[in-house]
Amino acid sequence: MLRITGGKIFDPANGIDGEVRELCVSDGKFAASVDGGRTIDAAGMIVFPGGVDVHTHVAGGAINFARAMTPEDHRRTQAFIRSQSRRSGLGGMAPTTFATGYLYAGMGWTTVNEAAVPVLSARHTHEELGDIPIVDKATCVLMANNEIVLDLLENGEYERAKNVVAWYIWAAKSYGVKAVNPGGVAAWKWGKDAKQLTSAIEGYSKLTPGDIVTQLAMICDDLGLPHPMHLHCNNLGAPGNISTTLDTLQHLEGHRAHIAHSQYHAYGGDDWDEMRSETVQLAEYFNTHPNITTDAGAVLFGDTVTITADGPWQHLLYKLTGRKWGNLDIENETGCGIVPYTYRPSNLVNAIQWAVGLELLLLIKNPWQVFLSTDHPNGGCFWRYPEIIQLLMCADFRNECLTKLPDKIKGRITLPELDREYTLYEIATAMSAGPARALGLHQKGNLGVGCDADIVIYEEDDDVARMFSHPRYVIKGGEIVIEDGDIRATPDGQEFIVKPSYDPGTDEFLQPLFEDCYTMAFENYPVEMERMENPDIRDCVPNS
Amino acid sequence: MPKSKFLPRGRKDRTAVLVDIRPTKSAKACDIFLQVRPGKDFELITILRALIKDQKVSEEAVAETGVSLEQCNDLVDRMKKAKFGCMFFGMGLSMTRGKHMNSAALLTLATEMNAFTKFVAMPMRGHGNVTGADVVMRWQTGYPFGITFNRGYPRYNPGEFSTVDVLVRGDTDAAFIIGADPGATMPQPAIDHLARIPTIVLDPHITHTSKLSRVHITTSVAGISAPGTAYRMDEIPLPLKPALKSPYPTDEEVVRRIKDAIAKKRFWMPEGEQMITAQI
Amino acid sequence: MTLTVVNNATCTFCGCVCDDIELHADEIKIHKAKKACVLGTAWFLNHTAERKYPDALIDGKEATLDEAIEAAATYLHEADMPLVYGMSNTTCEAQRECVALADLLGGLLDSHTSL
Numbered sequence: 049m050l051r052i053t054g055g056k057i058f059d060p061a062n063g064i065d066g067e068v069r070e071l072c073v074s075d076g077k078f079a080a081s082v083d084g085g086r087t088i089d090a091a092g093m094i095v096f097p098g099g100v101d102v103h104t105h106v107a108g109g110a111i112n113f114a115r116a117m118t119p120e121d122h123r124r125t126q127a128f129i130r131s132q133s134r135r136s137g138l139g140g141m142a143p144t145t146f147a148t149g150y151l152y153a154g155m156g157w158t159t160v161n162e163a164a165v166p167v168l169s170a171r172h173t174h175e176e177l178g179d180i181p182i183v184d185k186a187t188c189v190l191m192a193n194n195e196i197v198l199d200l201l202e203n204g205e206y207e208r209a210k211n212v213v214a215w216y217i218w219a220a221k222s223y224g225v226k227a228v229n230p231g232g233v234a235a236w237k238w239g240k241d242a243k244q245l246t247s248a249i250e251g252y253s254k255l256t257p258g259d260i261v262t263q264l265a266m267i268c269d270d271l272g273l274p275h276p277m278h279l280h281c282n283n284l285g286a287p288g289n290i291s292t293t294l295d296t297l298q299h300l301e302g303h304r305a306h307i308a309h310s311q312y313h314a315y316g317g318d319d320w321d322e323m324r325s326e327t328v329q330l331a332e333y334f335n336t337h338p339n340i341t342t343d344a345g346a347v348l349f350g351d352t353v354t355i356t357a358d359g360p361w362q363h364l365l366y367k368l369t370g371r372k373w374g375n376l377d378i379e380n381e382t383g384c385g386i387v388p389y390t391y392r393p394s395n396l397v398n399a400i401q402w403a404v405g406l407e408l409l410l411l412i413k414n415p416w417q418v419f420l421s422t423d424h425p426n427g428g429c430f431w432r433y434p435e436i437i438q439l440l441m442c443a444d445f446r447n448e449c450l451t452k453l454p455d456k457i458k459g460r461i462t463l464p465e466l467d468r469e470y471t472l473y474e475i476a477t478a479m480s481a482g483p484a485r486a487l488g489l490h491q492k493g494n495l496g497v498g499c500d501a502d503i504v505i506y507e508e509d510d511d512v513a514r515m516f517s518h519p520r521y522v523i524k525g526g527e528i529v530i531e532d533g534d535i536r537a538t539p540d541g542q543e544f545i546v547k548p549s550y551d552p553g554t555d556e557f558l559q560p561l562f563e564d565c566y567t568m569a570f571e572n573y574p575v576e577m578e579r580m581e582n583p584d585i586r587d588c589v590p591n592s
Numbered sequence: 593m594p595k596s597k598f599l600p601r602g603r604k605d606r607t608a609v610l611v612d613i614r615p616t617k618s619a620k621a622c623d624i625f626l627q628v629r630p631g632k633d634f635e636l637i638t639i640l641r642a643l644i645k646d647q648k649v650s651e652e653a654v655a656e657t658g659v660s661l662e663q664c665n666d667l668v669d670r671m672k673k674a675k676f677g678c679m680f681f682g683m684g685l686s687m688t689r690g691k692h693m694n695s696a697a698l699l700t701l702a703t704e705m706n707a708f709t710k711f712v713a714m715p716m717r718g719h720g721n722v723t724g725a726d727v728v729m730r731w732q733t734g735y736p737f738g739i740t741f742n743r744g745y746p747r748y749n750p751g752e753f754s755t756v757d758v759l760v761r762g763d764t765d766a767a768f769i770i771g772a773d774p775g776a777t778m779p780q781p782a783i784d785h786l787a788r789i790p791t792i793v794l795d796p797h798i799t800h801t802s803k804l805s806r807v808h809i810t811t812s813v814a815g816i817s818a819p820g821t822a823y824r825m826d827e828i829p830l831p832l833k834p835a836l837k838s839p840y841p842t843d844e845e846v847v848r849r850i851k852d853a854i855a856k857k858r859f860w861m862p863e864g865e866q867m868i869t870a871q872i
Numbered sequence: 873m874t875l876t877v878v879n880n881a882t883c884t885f886c887g888c889v890c891d892d893i894e895l896h897a898d899e900i901k902i903h904k905a906k907k908a909c910v911l912g913t914a915w916f917l918n919h920t921a922e923r924k925y926p927d928a929l930i931d932g933k934e935a936t937l938d939e940a941i942e943a944a945a946t947y948l949h950e951a952d953m954p955l956v957y958g959m960s961n962t963t964c965e966a967q968r969e970c971v972a973l974a975d976l977l978g979g980l981l982d983s984h985t986s987l
Contacts, residue, residue: 107731109827115730119748122734127745128867132859136745136975138734144746145731150867171821171829175964176731195597238675239710251598363706373703375712376827380596534866565596569880569891572831717887718960718984721967725959725983728967732975739981741974742953746981754986755957764980766951768944770970772958772984790947798925806947808929809940815884816902816919820963825887832963835878835897836921841937843966851973853945860978 049074049085050526055095055505058472060415060481061494065473071095073501076526080497086528090505093520096476097493098158098502099433102483103278103308103343104424106148107162107176107185109169110355110384113374114142114425117386118353126151134538135181141353141388141425149181149538151431153529156504156519159484159492161186163226163278163308164357166378167194168568170220171575174543178581181538182529184500186487187545188278189220190357192227192260193234195380196561201263202255208557210267214550215558217273219574221545221583224275224487225268226308228357229282230260233383241360243283245295257282258299265303271548272590274488276304284361287317290326297333300340306486309345309423311405323397324460325404331411334418341486342412343421346405346436347398348428349391356426359383380565391428396460399453401427403461406439406446410468415477416485433479434516440470440478441512488586489544501526542582549590598675607670611636611659612684626667629658631689636664637697641704643668672708682716717825720771721814724823744861759785767791768850770843771814775800794843809846812838820844873898883908884961885915954979 050073057069072082105111115122118141125140128147137147152160160180165173165187177185191197191213200209213225231249232242240250245258261279268277283292293313297305307313316326334342356362359375362385366373374386391398405427412418420437424430439446443466450464470478484493491500503523509515522530529537562570577583599605610622611633619625628636636657642649643664654661671677679702685694698713705711717723726736733739735748751757755774758764759782766789775783776799783804791805802808812818817838821829875896882891883905894906895916905916928940935943948954956974959967960983974981 112727112730112827115734116726116736119735123747124871126867126869127743127871129744129865130741130861130975130978131863131866132855135732135972136741138746140734142734144734169828171831172727172823172827175821175829179731179968199597237710239706366703375706377712565594567594568828568830571880572882572891576831719886720884720961721889721963722960722984723887724964725967726985728964729971729981729983732968732971733981737981737983737985739974741978741981744978746975750986753980753982755955755980755982756987758953758955758980758982764951764953764955766947766954768948768954768956768970768973770956770958770966771960771962774957777987790951792944792947796919798929802929803932805929806931807940807944809937809944810925810927813919814961814963814966815882816916817921818963820965822882822884822889822963824889829964830882830889830891832884833878833881835876835881835895835902835916836919837899838921839923840927843962844969846937846941847966847969847973849941850944850948851969851976853941854949854973854976857945857949 049082050501050523051082051085051087052090052095052503052505053087055090055093057095057495058476059097059495060473060477061097061485062496064495071495071503073523073526076501078495078497078499078501088505088521092508094472094506094508096156096504096506097480097495098504098522098524099156099479100483100487100489100493101152101157101160101421101424101430102306102419102486103163103345103421104160104430105162105164105355106160106424107145107180108165108173109376110164110357110386111142112176113376113384114353114355114386115144117372117374118142118388121351134535139431141351141429145176145179146181149183150535153182153522153524154535155431155434155517156522157183158502158522158524159184159186159489161188161487163188164228165189165220165222165226166381167216167220167573168378168381170222171579174221174575174580177543180541182524182541184492184541185543186223186275186489187220188224188226188275189217189222190228190382191216191225192230192264193232193382195234195565196558198231198234198249198252198255198260201259202252206263209263210270211550211554212558213264213267214271214548215554218547221575221577221580223544223546223586224273224278225264226278226280227260227264228280228382229284229361230264231255231257232282233357233359236359236383237377243292245282245292245299258295261296261299262301265300265305269303270591272588273546273548274586274588275486276306278306278308280308280356280358281313284312284358287315287319287323289313289315290329293330294333297337297340302339305340307340307342309421309427310342310408311345311347311401311427312423314404314408315400320397323400325400325407325462327404327407327411328462331408334412335414338414338417341417341419341482342408343419343423343483344405344409345421345423345427346409347391347401348422348432348435349393349398349402350428351388351390352425352428353386353388354426355384355386357382357384359385361385362387365389379567393452394454396454396456399457400460403457403463407462407466409440409478410466411462415474416482418478419483419486420479434513437475437479437516438513441475443467443469540582542584543580544584544586545580546586546588548588607674609667609670626659626663629656632657633685633688633694634690634697637694637701639664640668641697641701644672644704644708671705671711674709677705677709677711679711679713680716681713683718686715714826721822723825723827724821727823727827756782765789769801769805770794770847773799773801775804794846796840810840811843811846812840814843818842875903883912883915885911948977951979956981958984960984
């Protein structure tokens, strides 16, 4: 039991904007009142719901491959020292599992969504998630390049495809559907890509990326998944890709969707020399289409390691940089590439990318539609989010940063014209309430009675980055986990999963296809429920 | 071999090439066998890297490898015409003259082949769940092997913290051995050191190492009488389904009990900083 | 005597980790390992559920499991630079415990890979 008194409450889910109120916590949830227990005097402090990361890569084969590829970074980065009760860990570009939990909680984030899980290695992802302490977790399973699903869509078998997708979600013990470069990763098996929404995919006679976008979005809606299709558009990172992105959004045909890391999809120009920001067009689309949400995928200057299921893009990035390249092909399901990368302010393309991420956060008017993310670790590491908050809240600081960019950037970006500054209420929306609602996790990002008592308390400070980097208290499920910069407790988090309904004949349909194409036994493929550590099955509300 | 939409005839639609220093049983199972001279792997791979880029190579250099220029050209032609190529490599490459340089050369060849067609490379891992050990250590410590926690957080340096080196130097003063029998496989000076210090062995059998140890604990066999998970060499996790019930406890249970017993004793490090922001 | 059949069992003899093995077993041993290769068959048929060895040995003499666990804990706790090594022929669940053990000890951690 816990009572927090005197703090200024920022709770966008309930429209509370800085009022001084009391919060009561009982059994890990907010309560109307409470008898006894500790009282935290939060007078002069700021109280937010715990942060929610809608799009990050923290567990599974891809990030674990990135860990293997970057020992030089582990050797120089933050180290968490072993105590009698707490495991050691390393931070940096690809933190270890334990450090991932400490770092997220350390800056007040209490829920994360691992955004790219292949069914084939879902068992691995869950094992790692079980070793990430403190935070709650959700996952999205990769579907837009799965050959069985693609074959069904090619043959116009929508109903069966819907059943198969539902079957896969449950087999992976996942929470939502991720689409990465629809059709493009399948084409990468032949060393090809898919850049045109309306051209048939390599290996298919009529199926196009546009068809996949439309039908997967519809499947997610029809299954009533709490989180809509989570979409990484085709043609990521390429100059001029704004047309692909807008074309993709039109292919949603009114269905809900969450567009991942929009920063990488908002470029104009025909080549790298001509590249420019096209955020005005993209933001306008979001401003007129409330059914879609996005996260920024903002870029921060410095070292990182890029990891994505977008195999062909990673091969291109390897050719551009000449740095290490790792490639993983995941049988009939998806692929993955890993390339360490350094974003430099002196590099025109990187400078544009930096501006584009911020422009989207500032130009999309409704903070319930655009969320804080770096597409960790692709645009920068998640533990650098406070730097983005500072850039959003302080126009002067932004302008100072702009002076360090190359002169050639003039006329290619919109950022110098933007004077919007986020309020604390808007930050609380973009880092917590908004992503929680987009994920369909209504008990998160909400300080209302009955919701999960995940709270972050900051001491008010003019130095915004410092204030958001070092919360005074972080409370997870009613338990104080961070206090005065120290880790006090490392409870296990929950994992959110869904069980969408599907035709019971789906097993019979899949088994022979599976036995033809896969390298493991059908029976051994689904993740067993008893392997899940603290699962919480959330409801689906299907369209009838 | 699986049949698939793109390779409907299974094995018949695939071409397998074996490179080895002698014709083995595997050679018969392959379509083409290339006999490389012992210790000339690096040279052969480097010649292939030159040939795929249409660079000239001297006849003498090729002759030294034991493989003819004609065979090399034929191989390069087949590799470029392949829709999806995969190179598998094992200890014959990584543990002979050139060692990790050989593996690096092969990985570079696979990388460079992607300028022409899809190509990948994968190490053939040895015993059982050695891949799982790699995977687990990476997610918990950031490093795949050769780790020390002696500063309270993981650091990595093969050659310094790797077992043979530590034992031969006589650095370690107790050893906990599980799922391995170094007493049968390691160089004699390493074995001698294991016999000198308190060595603890967990194994389903009394092994060579058990015989020189202070403590041996018999455990059940992974996948036969102990449940759990093992990683295939392509890092796909598979469930283990024991057919027998063992009279012995599992490794997992015994290690946990030893760990819990140690946790009750005095902790070795004084209370201090929880975190350092940068290692120097 | 009827044998229990385990379908799609997983073989951990080599790195291929085939998971389509059909095992026929009684209480004590596996009699048949269908679809397994020569190496896999030997692996499955040579391990039994017999009590062939003592539960534990301390200095070569029979000991109970509890005594051996306490002796192991004492040796490891007293060491300045203990080593945790191996982890090939075991489960990921045991490997996770091994990493935790090395972490707790402030010791060395290494696998077959370094050999």
